[in-house]
Amino acid sequence: MPQFFSNKRLILLLVGVIFLVALISFSLRDRDNVSLPEQIIKDVVGFGQSIFSKPTHYITGVFDNVDSLLNTYEENKRLKGRLEEFAKLQADVHDLSSENTRLREIVGKEDDLRNYEPIQATVIARNPDQWEKKLILDKGQVHGIEKNMAIITAQGLIGKVILTTPFTSTIELLSSQNPNYRVSAMVMGEKEIFGLIEGYDDERKELILKRIDSNIEIEVGQKIETSGLGGVFPKGLLIGEITEVSTDDFGLTKMAYIKPAADFTLLDHVMITKRAMTTVGGSEEDSTATDDAQGDEDGS
Secondary structure, three states: OHHHHHOHHHHHHHHHHHHHHHHHHHHHOOOOOOOHHHHHHHHHHHHHHHHHHHHHHHHHHHHHHHHHHHHHHHHHHHHHHHHHHHHHHHHHHHHHHHHHHHHHHHHHHHHHHHOEEEEEEEEEEOOHHHOOOEEEEOOOHHHOOOOOOEEEOOOOEEEEEEEEOOOOEEEEEOOOOOOOOEEEEEEOOOOOEEEEEEEEEOOOOEEEEEEEEOOOOOOOOOEEEEOOOOOOOOOOOEEEEEEEEEEOOOOOEEEEEEEEOOOOOOOOEEEEEEEOOOOOOOOHHHOHHHHHHHOOOOOO
8 A cells, every 4th residue: 555655656547537538528518618728729620620621622622623523524425326316316306207298198199099988878669680780879969979870788788870860860780790890809808909890700609700810819708898999989999809719811910809898679669879979080981991001990
């Protein structure tokens, strides 16, 4: 014990620790005022922090500015690339718009070939001697009926107008044996195949489709519709269905027998088709010279 108190260094150390603990306890208390030593220490530390913090913030800001500049450069490159893409996109849109306009014009022409105004009519007379050839309707010139207008039923095409009076129309049916009665037709499928309805087989009660290229394949069961190219019949009128395929007498082209979609024997109410568009030289009598090239319909 005497040795402990005789060690002055140890005593000073203990006194210093006690003083430090007391100082810490005093500084941690909730107080409204700061002691003078604390003020001095805080001011000295704050001044040192400000000396070091300002250059640090400046250098950090410089690096941030450089980084922002690099990011701006990269973003500018990306935006320039997007502008080039936008310019190309604008050119593509313009090309597509022009093409769309041209295609709409083509579709409009296609629609014109199909468009017609249906006029309801009733069969008022039928000659027993020409039961499969002609009939008379109760609509005539005063109703806007003209020669060569196509006649249809709900099932399909049956004939065309060959004679008009102010109040009646005479119809020649597809089952007529008139050798000049031709209908421009097409076989429906993946690819449109064109031919001519020429003649009617009384025994089979079927139409005859001729002038089909021998290299073209057609099958039984395919539908036959009007092509709209003859200037008389609108496009898309159902004619019938193929029942047999063979070759013509010379073996150069194919021919097919067509079962009519409409029943020519049971006709009461029909529709007269007033076309919205006719082809140049659409008159049946004027189309004989172009049958092979265009497949025009000819009437007597």
